[in-house]
Amino acid sequence: MGGEADHTRLDLEVIRGMGTGLSTIKKAFDGLEKLGDKYEDDFGDGDLAEKFGDFASNWEISREKLTGEVDALAQIAKAAAKAYEDIDHQLAEAIRGAQDPKKGRK
Template sequence: MSKGSDLQVDYELLETSAKQLRQIRTEFNGLEEWKQDIKSLLGDSRVQKAMGDFVDNWDDNRKRLVKEIEEVGKMVRATRDAFKDLDVDLAKATKGKKQRQRALAD
């Protein structure tokens, strides 16, 4: 959007935010693998049980967080796209208005 506009949208920030949310989602999805890796390190069955309970709880919350991260990412991308579309539409309208004004002035 133009510098004289009351509303300024930082497209780069929105794009960076969307990318970072995708990276976070990927990291959270990749945490599934660590359960098996750590199980062999725990030894005692009581520790394994306690950690198993913790991991199951973490899995439930991780899945919820991944869904929420995906939703926020969709909103960020939709916001970016809506403002870009609006910016293009306003630029076209402004250009058309200027052309009409020039035609009337001639």
């Protein structure tokens, strides 16, 4: 049976990479043109133009929500990687301090 270390092992590069990748996706969404502005005139007048307008409007609202959620996940992943890295450094320092009896005496 595995020890406690099996449950706390993290790949910080994967977590950090996830944050970077999600930020890239957010930037791509931010750079998309509004569909209605780009193709509005191509549909002319009538039902098809109205349906496309509805679709473009709904897509814009959904894209904004999705962009916000992707950005939030990116920030969480980056913060998690930083927090785990800080904890790892603090634990390493504590272990080094415990192993070096000279450090404890001043």
